[in-house]
Amino acid sequence: MLLFFLLLTEHNQPEVLDAGKLYIILTHICTFFIFLAGATCYKITGSFDFPEAGSINAATADGFVLFLLVMIGFGIKAGIIPLHVWLPSAHANAPSNVSAIMSGLMIKMGVYGIIRFLSFFYNIPMYWGVLIFIAGIVSALTGVIYAIAQHDLKKLLAYHSIENIGIILMGIGLGLAGISMNNTAIVVLGFAGALLHVFNHATFKSLLFMGAGVIIKYSGTKKMDNMGGLAKKLPVTFYTFLIASISISGLPPFNGFISEFFIYIGMFNILSYHEVDALNFFQLMGIPALALVGGLAAACFIKVNGTVFMGQSANEKYLKEQTFQETNLLKFTLGIPAVICILIGIIPFIMKIPLENAIFAITEININLADFFPFKEITFFILLFYLIFALAWFIFHNVYMKKATYVDETWGCGYSVTNQKFSYTATSFAATITELFRFILKMEIKKDNITEIFPKKSYFMTHIEDLFLNGIYKPSMNFLDEHIDFIRKLQAGNINAYILYKLVAIILFIIYGIYLIW
Amino acid sequence: MVKILSLFTILTAPVFIFSTIVKVKAFFAGRKGVPFFQPYYDLIKLFRKNIILSRKTSIIFIIGTLITLLSSFFVLLFIPIVDKDTFFFFKGDVIFVAYMLALGRFFMCLAAMDTGSSFEGMGAAREATFSMLSEPALFLSLMGIIGKSETISFAEGIANLSPSTWINNGIGFILIAVAFFIIILVENSRIPFDDPNTHLELTMIHEMMVLDHSGPLLGIMEISGLIKLFAFISILSHIIIPFSFENLIIDFLVYYFSLFVIAVSIAFVESSMARIKLRKIPTFQIIVVVFAGIGMFLSLG
Numbered sequence: 001m002l003l004f005f006l007l008l009t010e011h012n013q014p015e016v017l018d019a020g021k022l023y024i025i026l027t028h029i030c031t032f033f034i035f036l037a038g039a040t041c042y043k044i045t046g047s048f049d050f051p052e053a054g055s056i057n058a059a060t061a062d063g064f065v066l067f068l069l070v071m072i073g074f075g076i077k078a079g080i081i082p083l084h085v086w087l088p089s090a091h092a093n094a095p096s097n098v099s100a101i102m103s104g105l106m107i108k109m110g111v112y113g114i115i116r117f118l119s120f121f122y123n124i125p126m127y128w129g130v131l132i133f134i135a136g137i138v139s140a141l142t143g144v145i146y147a148i149a150q151h152d153l154k155k156l157l158a159y160h161s162i163e164n165i166g167i168i169l170m171g172i173g174l175g176l177a178g179i180s181m182n183n184t185a186i187v188v189l190g191f192a193g194a195l196l197h198v199f200n201h202a203t204f205k206s207l208l209f210m211g212a213g214v215i216i217k218y219s220g221t222k223k224m225d226n227m228g229g230l231a232k233k234l235p236v237t238f239y240t241f242l243i244a245s246i247s248i249s250g251l252p253p254f255n256g257f258i259s260e261f262f263i264y265i266g267m268f269n270i271l272s273y274h275e276v277d278a279l280n281f282f283q284l285m286g287i288p289a290l291a292l293v294g295g296l297a298a299a300c301f302i303k304v305n306g307t308v309f310m311g312q313s314a315n316e317k318y319l320k321e322q323t324f325q326e327t328n329l330l331k332f333t334l335g336i337p338a339v340i341c342i343l344i345g346i347i348p349f350i351m352k353i354p355l356e357n358a359i360f361a362i363t364e365i366n367i368n369l370a371d372f373f374p375f376k377e378i379t380f381f382i383l384l385f386y387l388i389f390a391l392a393w394f395i396f397h398n399v400y401m402k403k404a405t406y407v408d409e410t411w412g413c414g415y416s417v418t419n420q421k422f423s424y425t426a427t428s429f430a431a432t433i434t435e436l437f438r439f440i441l442k443m444e445i446k447k448d449n450i451t452e453i454f455p456k457k458s459y460f461m462t463h464i465e466d467l468f469l470n471g472i473y474k475p476s477m478n479f480l481d482e483h484i485d486f487i488r489k490l491q492a493g494n495i496n497a498y499i500l501y502k503l504v505a506i507i508l509f510i511i512y513g514i515y516l517i518w
Numbered sequence: 519m520v521k522i523l524s525l526f527t528i529l530t531a532p533v534f535i536f537s538t539i540v541k542v543k544a545f546f547a548g549r550k551g552v553p554f555f556q557p558y559y560d561l562i563k564l565f566r567k568n569i570i571l572s573r574k575t576s577i578i579f580i581i582g583t584l585i586t587l588l589s590s591f592f593v594l595l596f597i598p599i600v601d602k603d604t605f606f607f608f609k610g611d612v613i614f615v616a617y618m619l620a621l622g623r624f625f626m627c628l629a630a631m632d633t634g635s636s637f638e639g640m641g642a643a644r645e646a647t648f649s650m651l652s653e654p655a656l657f658l659s660l661m662g663i664i665g666k667s668e669t670i671s672f673a674e675g676i677a678n679l680s681p682s683t684w685i686n687n688g689i690g691f692i693l694i695a696v697a698f699f700i701i702i703l704v705e706n707s708r709i710p711f712d713d714p715n716t717h718l719e720l721t722m723i724h725e726m727m728v729l730d731h732s733g734p735l736l737g738i739m740e741i742s743g744l745i746k747l748f749a750f751i752s753i754l755s756h757i758i759i760p761f762s763f764e765n766l767i768i769d770f771l772v773y774y775f776s777l778f779v780i781a782v783s784i785a786f787v788e789s790s791m792a793r794i795k796l797r798k799i800p801t802f803q804i805i806v807v808v809f810a811g812i813g814m815f816l817s818l819g
């Protein structure tokens with residue numbers, strides 16, 4: 001609720017108000033479902049306290065209802081597709097520091113809620129884990145595909161939050177299925193991957209949002225197509241942003257790789273599990289799906305880094321007058337999460353004890369994580385990677401860069417003078433991929449057709465709609481809007497009428513109370 | 519002894535494979551072809567040159583190129599070379615290798631974007647798209663190879679392969695081998711997916727990204743390309759020949775011969791096919807994913 005006001009900091013813009021409205025509606029729906037979940041808990045256990053871990057039988061109808069309510073309620077909070085509609089616009093329109101908090105902490109409350117409620121159950125059927133796992137795959141894939149199509153830097157990052165929530169859910173689903181399969185390795189690796197990814201996502205996503213804030217402030221626009229060549233102007237932002245980009249794509253040698261590695265090993269363990277049945281099929285499909293998600297995320301961040309920091313700016317004039325500089329405080333703030341990304345990438349061992357404790361709290365299994373995960377080898381090879389890189393850089397620098405190095409223009413296919421229009425833009429980079437996924441990406445194209453012999457100034461605009469928001473939510477809301485008009489008459493604005501409602505309500509409660517006592 | 523032979527293979531086989539492909543293609547075209555050791559001369563020539571940099575590039579242009587080389591070097595540490603032997607292995611190195619390749623590609627594309635050229639941007643976009651699509655197929659076929667081994671490493675997965683796996687799950691392994699062969703063609707930008715010789719921006723993918731690399735930087739790109747081709751072919755050769763003769767020399771010769779056969783078949787495909795349309799490549803890749811997926815499930819038995 002408080003975040004609603006934070007979100008409305010820049011409330012003079014219409015998009016911000018829209019995003020705020022959508023957010024507040026969905027938060028209330030979310031709260032409604034969580035209250036229902038609480039009520040179901042009360043029905044099962046007879047107490048409003050949190051039930052003890054492992055006290056609710058999951059294989060009953062009530063258990064399943066509670067599971068569904070929790071998944072929907074906290075799913076809205078976490079931004080699982082198709083419950084995510086509030087997330088992109090809210091993240092994109094909030095001030096960047098607020099987006100960092102939202103993405104780093106708030107949507108994790110949803111994940112926390114799901115894990116917390118799941119720990120109340122015992123006798124969990126296999127298909128629960130598989131359901132969560134499939135929700136994870138769908139969120140991860142759809143999130144990243146939508147991300148790639150965005151023009152707005154912060155909206156892109158917001159869709160990546162959905163993708164990462166999907167990866168976290170894949171881990172949780174895997175762990176849950178492992179409990180049903182009685183396979184400790186899968187339980188441990190699934191939950192450890194999910195929990196570590198929660199932490200990692202908080203670090204690199206806050207870093208990305210803060211970096212995006214700096215970029216937007218510097219270049220005066222949110223559109224990636226109008227940016228370019230910032231690497232030389234904002235060096236610290238560039239390096240930290242690059243580190244976070246590599247992490248979020250799940251590539252070594254940073255922390256995103258470590259948590260995805262956990263989940264991968266967990267999924268590969270299913271291969272060696274003795275009985276592979278229809279439900280395991282989905283988990284095996286998780287491996288190529290996660291690989292595809294990784295590839296798409298990498299493509300997306302090549303696009304972001306390539307068009308924002310490299311090449312040439314489309315707005316050279318504006319940037320010349322820009323006086324914004326990286327202060328020491330800014331460098332420090334961006335540096336902290338970057339250092340955490342690097343550190344966990346080299347020494348994942350530092351997360352071993354917290355992860356073991358967390359897994360013990362969820363599943364009450366006491367384990368040594370080093371039995372399942374190659375901590376030493378990872379550290380060794382990542383260090384080797386840094387070492388050889390430093391060596392290669394040293395040799396290259398001393399042998400070649402010291403010699404005369406000529407600097408000239410980029411080869412322009414014969415054109416000697418190139419301008420920023422020659423640079424590849426974000427939209428054109430993404431075009432090959434958005435075309436592939438056109439079945440879920442509905443592109444709206446606005447353009448001015450050329451009709452005369454001497455064409456006037458023309459324009460061309462593309463916009464990717466959120467299929468879930470515009471295809472499911474808005475039509476159903478409009479339907480409600482049209483058909484429940486009669487309820488609106490109740491809210492007449494007349495105080496006398498309201499007092500009457502209250503009186504009626506009190507009388508009804510008294511009658512109900514008498515009925516109960518009787 | 520095995521390690522020395524492996525090291526020897528690493529130094530010679532990449533150029534051997536490349537030159538075999540070039541020679542066979544020249545034979546099909548009725549030409550004589552360049553000398554067998556030409557790649558070495560080219561590399562020496564490139565490394566003696568100076569660098570020309572674009573004014574727009576940042577330091578990423580050089581870092582990216584170096585990391586591309588580094589990633590292919592790390593792949594060599596874990597793939598089986600002579601006699602199913604790997605230099606190192608650890609739990610999950612299959613994933614590590616696949617992600618190292620992805621890291622190399624990430625930086626190669628970034629280095630291309632760094633020049634601000636529209637050609638290189640186009641190349642990077644295409645490379646990112648097509649490699650993204652071949653990732654699931656790669657992982658599916660790796661799953662088939664690794665199978666039920668506990669350690670999820672190339673060393674154990676390949677060591678577990680034996681003639682009996684072929685006899686029991688032959689169809690699955692044939693599908694995986696075919697899928698893997700096509701993955702080699704896609705990942706290493708061979709015809710029919712990409713043409714390593716053309717410099718026409720409408721058709722090419724990989725070559726477009728190295729337009730602004732000069733001298734030693736171009737040499738590094740060529741080396742990492744050669745190593746990558748070798749690494750993939752080496753894995754395929756171990757899928758096809760899952761047995762050992764218990765004699766190191768014979769094994770070594772058989773291994774080299776299998777590399778030769780695969781190189782010839784790549785050259786044969788390149789000579790007998792035209793490039794497929796750029797827009798058709800994704801369709802083709804999805805078929806490969808299906809192949810690899812079915813093969814994987816059949817091979818699990």
